[in-house]
Amino acid sequence: MAQLEIRLSGFGGQGLITAGIILADAAIKEGKQAVQSQSYGPEARGGASKAEVIISDTTIDYPKVKEPAVLLAMSQEACDKYIASLRDDGILIVDSYYVKKIPETRARVYSLPITELARDKLGKVIVANIVALGATVAITGAVGREALEKAVLSRVPRGTEDLNREALALGWQLGREQLEK
Amino acid sequence: MGENDRQAVLMSGNEACVEGALLAGIRFFAGYPITPSTEIAEGLAKRLPRYGGKFIQMEDEIASMAAVVGASLAGAKAMTATSGPGFSLKQENIGFAAMAEVPCVVVNVQRFGPSTGLPTSPAQGDIMQARWGTHGDHPVIALMPASVQECLTLTVEAFNLAEEYRTPVILLMDEVVGHMREGILLPRKEEIVLKERKKPTVPPEEYLPYKADPDGIPPMANFGDGYRYHVTGLVHDETGFPRGRGIDGDRLVRRLVNKVKDNFVPMVEEYLTEDAEIAVVACGSVARSAKRAVDLGREQGIKVGLVRPISIWPFPEKVIRDLAEKVKAFVVPEMNLGQVVLEVERCACGKAGVYGLNRIDAELITPDEILTKIQEVK
Numbered sequence: 001m002a003q004l005e006i007r008l009s010g011f012g013g014q015g016l017i018t019a020g021i022i023l024a025d026a027a028i029k030e031g032k033q034a035v036q037s038q039s040y041g042p043e044a045r046g047g048a049s050k051a052e053v054i055i056s057d058t059t060i061d062y063p064k065v066k067e068p069a070v071l072l073a074m075s076q077e078a079c080d081k082y083i084a085s086l087r088d089d090g091i092l093i094v095d096s097y098y099v100k101k102i103p104e105t106r107a108r109v110y111s112l113p114i115t116e117l118a119r120d121k122l123g124k125v126i127v128a129n130i131v132a133l134g135a136t137v138a139i140t141g142a143v144g145r146e147a148l149e150k151a152v153l154s155r156v157p158r159g160t161e162d163l164n165r166e167a168l169a170l171g172w173q174l175g176r177e178q179l180e181k
Numbered sequence: 182m183g184e185n186d187r188q189a190v191l192m193s194g195n196e197a198c199v200e201g202a203l204l205a206g207i208r209f210f211a212g213y214p215i216t217p218s219t220e221i222a223e224g225l226a227k228r229l230p231r232y233g234g235k236f237i238q239m240e241d242e243i244a245s246m247a248a249v250v251g252a253s254l255a256g257a258k259a260m261t262a263t264s265g266p267g268f269s270l271k272q273e274n275i276g277f278a279a280m281a282e283v284p285c286v287v288v289n290v291q292r293f294g295p296s297t298g299l300p301t302s303p304a305q306g307d308i309m310q311a312r313w314g315t316h317g318d319h320p321v322i323a324l325m326p327a328s329v330q331e332c333l334t335l336t337v338e339a340f341n342l343a344e345e346y347r348t349p350v351i352l353l354m355d356e357v358v359g360h361m362r363e364g365i366l367l368p369r370k371e372e373i374v375l376k377e378r379k380k381p382t383v384p385p386e387e388y389l390p391y392k393a394d395p396d397g398i399p400p401m402a403n404f405g406d407g408y409r410y411h412v413t414g415l416v417h418d419e420t421g422f423p424r425g426r427g428i429d430g431d432r433l434v435r436r437l438v439n440k441v442k443d444n445f446v447p448m449v450e451e452y453l454t455e456d457a458e459i460a461v462v463a464c465g466s467v468a469r470s471a472k473r474a475v476d477l478g479r480e481q482g483i484k485v486g487l488v489r490p491i492s493i494w495p496f497p498e499k500v501i502r503d504l505a506e507k508v509k510a511f512v513v514p515e516m517n518l519g520q521v522v523l524e525v526e527r528c529a530c531g532k533a534g535v536y537g538l539n540r541i542d543a544e545l546i547t548p549d550e551i552l553t554k555i556q557e558v559k
Contacts, residue, residue, distance in 0.1 A: 021362060024362055025191045028190070028364040033364065034191070034364060035361055036363070037360065037361040037362070061470065062469055062545075062547065063361050063469060064547075
């Protein structure tokens with residue numbers, strides 16, 4: 001059974017739940033099964049936030065992620081908290097802007113300047129989630145690029161399509177460069 | 182993917198409930214938003230006016246339930262959505278709707294309780310409250326969806342049953358199914374079968390508002406259509422007026438209870454139960470974990486199956502009674518300290534072992550936990 005479990009984590013306000021929804025949407029658009037869920041604190045910003053996505057070729061019963069194969073951490077706290085759940089053969093992607101200390105792990109680690117790039121190249125930290133999503137998908141192959149772009153464009157606010165398309169391309173390139181290293 | 186190139190769409194259980202309500206012909210929603218049901222009010226606030234319906238945010242949960250009853254009496258298909266604390270507050274008026282035979286749908290997206298509990302966390306602690314939350318003997322229909330698709334189909338079903346039986350119907354969701362997103366196929370309008378309340382066939386002067394047909398259900402006139410009648414929570418006779426007589430109470434409450442009991446066929450899904458020696462009984466989101474546990478158990482050669490009550494009320498008694506003759510044990514996982522298990526014990530009549538599995542730490546019970554329990558009782 002081909003089933004991919006992905007956890008996107010950080011703090012509230014970074015758009016990780018939106019990123020999770022977009023990822024699941026892309027999988028559905030490719031005709032796969034997908035379940036997305038989340039947990040968050042009562043506060044709107046600043047609390048711990050995580051989104052989980054399961055992508056599968058067959059029906060998904062238990063909807064929660066237990067041992068993700070892919071962990072995106074966009075805060076030090078989230079990285080420290082969830083590292084233990086990551087599979088040994090998994091992939092850890094961290095935002096080097098927030099995660100300074102990478103915990104010991106047997107997973108493959110990619111430390112990427114996600115928020116920094118969003119700020120310096122696009123002038124908007126708010127699209128760091130889409131940069132992160134582009135990089136994560138480029139590295140993991142969770143879904144295809146075309147479906148991902150469609151999902152991004154259908155889920156972001158009207159008038160921000162170009163900015164988000166650029167953010168996605170930036171993240172994608174970041175991910176591809178890592179693979180070529 | 183569906184037939185005819187139909188594309189699945191990603192949405193949450195709460196969003197699917199909104200789609201279901203609109204397909205069912207909802208024309209009135211009153212509510213007081215509360216996590217984890219808020220997206221239902223939010224969605225209907227946006228969309229209901231475009232369907233010619235009314236959305237109103239009331240001052241509290243009690244008033245919103247009262248407004249739903251009023252709108253339904255005027256002929257509109259009406260719904261409210263809430264969660265734990267709000268469900269508690271609505272109970273008085275749910276009883277009124279049962280007594281006055283007013284069709285309506287009450288969505289309760291269960292969260293961790295009692296009281297305000299853990300607002301964003303899942304639980305299934307309101308199962309007995311859905312049955313007995315309002316005082317006195319009364320009929321109850323309560324449905325528990327286990328998937329986003331079912332949040333849609335059971336919302337439609339809840340409206341149909343409310344109209345058909347003239348009684349409040351509870352859609353008993355939980356935080357997991359309410360907030361998770363998965364792909365669903367939106368049915369076309371022509372694929373949906375809708376039921377409408379019976380209308381009187383006699384002129385206003387001959388109308389007895391609470392004179393039931395042989396099926397136990399009286400025809401219902403809309404307020405404003407010229408049929409003037411009295412609506413009360415007091416015991417009343419066929420005219421709708423209270424006389425303060427015990428004999429009217431006996432007749433009325435027996436009819437209210439029996440109109441559902443005699444006609445409603447409990448809805449249940451059975452999975453691999455034909456040769457099962459162990460039956461897991463699970464509802465709502467927990468049934469998803471249970472199904473996975475059953476598959477894992479079968480891989481290990483354990484003859485285990487799943488019974489999923491879709492209508493938790495009326496409870497699928499016969500299915501459990503029949504299985505109790507065949508199986509060695511029932512395993513009942515639930516996100517509370519043991520509510521469904523009481524019904525299973527009652528129906529099993531001591532003919533099979535009944536083992537609860539309970540979790541109240543705001544996490545969904547996992548397939549592994551259920552599998553371990555299955556192995557223990559094997």
